[in-house]
Amino acid sequence: MGKGITSRSEDYSQWYNDLVIKADLAEYAAVRGCMVIKPYGYAIWERMQAVLDKRFKETGHSNAYFPLFIPKSYFSKEASHVEGFATECAVVTHYRLKNDGSGNIVVDEEAKLEEELIVRPTSETIIWNTYRGWIESYRDLPILVNQWANVVRWEMRTRLFLRTTEFLWQEGHTAHATEKEAIEEAERMLDVYADFAENTLAVPVVRGRKTENERFAGALDTYCIEALMQDGKALQAGTSHFLGQNFAKAFDVKFTSKEGKLENVWATSWGVSTRLMGALIMAHSDDQGLVLPPKLAPIQVVIVPIFKTEQEKDALDAYVRTLTQELNGMDVSVKYDDRDTQRPGYKFAEWELKGVPLRIAIGSRDMQNGTVELARRDIQSKETVSQEGLAVTIENLLGIIQENIYQKARDFRDSHITPVESYQEFKEVLDNKGGFILCHWDGTVETEKRVKEETKATIRCIPLDVEQEEGVCIFTGKPSKHRVLFAKAY
């Protein structure tokens, strides 16, 4: 393991990359733009999965699994959907290799597929093709299904966790009898995401709606949660789409209503991905490394023993065993780092880099005094506390840390939402301060595109809680009924 990591202020991208690699979360694989998620990083992803999956079940959803390969013809059925994904698809064209006679393994041209298969970039098409066979009557609805899967999008540029060629995610695909029910579903799942981001990841988010320009390919309405990173750039952390009847029409999915009429089914889809790992890292971490909110930390408390002799070690072991049992009973996960191959200072630095919320250091001196040294990762504090009631102290402290991490991110985010009234001001804030900018916009795609070309800022969303207020677009001076949220984004 290397010494430190690059400072955040020096070079944000470098800092981020260093951190992901040195905190042992992930690394690039020897495959273009693909990533290996290492055990420690995967453990965090598993925590996310567990919390989300529980929420999905509580809201009536079930998990299922659909194929990785999608026949090319399925894609062409929904016009805007193909258009959105066509330029980033991995395509399977053959099913066999052969020896060319001189020892080289080559693609067997005779084994060409009659119809190419697309490695799913998202599963709407294969799923709606399947739903056709599942739905006949209103009694078959709603279908509330989620899939945990990998998808492939052949992006031009990749970035660990934020945009890799292959990534892990969950995608919910629901079918409903009415438009109202589908919209409610899309909004409900957005709330699940927002709640998860804020209460589990400790990342504050803005709930909103995408403009037509930024909408998902094939959706009538795209809801999203937008988070702010420490470099002032926005990150889309989750989306929920109201798909209308587009996919039902494209895949001919109809049902007989109570009234006996044949109608198209209404759809939603929603997803979050391993990109959340990136959000987590960029929202909280510092120059010492990762800062994990206790609710996601695979290890919540690390204990580092300090000893010289075997006898001293034995006494510490006995104490730690009792403490660990007590903490485990409270659902607090504990790691006893009694490696004799590393010195304490090294361990301190290593666990800080990995973001463990609480560290206990304990040596013979403490054993005599009935104390331990308790260090908090979030505020880098260190204090000597009594062994008396330690487990309860820790349990309370974990709650305080979770709250503190959220508050800190929230304060940062709130102080980086800037209302502006002119294009001049818009550009100044964008260049000097960053963050979200709240301003009036005339509602046209042309204006949005022009601003993007000139400033690289995009409309992140129209916040759901936006106030209706008369104003004029800061770019064209045309009338506007409410503000929108602009930012440079990942």
Next chain:
RNA sequence: CGGGGUGUAGCGUAGCCCGGUAUCGCGCCACAUUUGGGAUGUGGAGGUCGUAGGUUCGAAUCCUGCCACCCCGACCA
């Protein structure tokens, strides 16, 4: 896919202009002293210099092709 750049030990690098089989740091291994904030000393292991050709007595170094990766742009969860 357009513009720029880089490939030398597990990682980061020097050497390249001006040809003579390779420098330094981290890491790794052994031993000793250490252990309450990333230890120190001594010794050691590890490289067909991205790859395929060419020029040359001789190529990390010069020439050509190819490959990979990084950065900027367009694209994007």
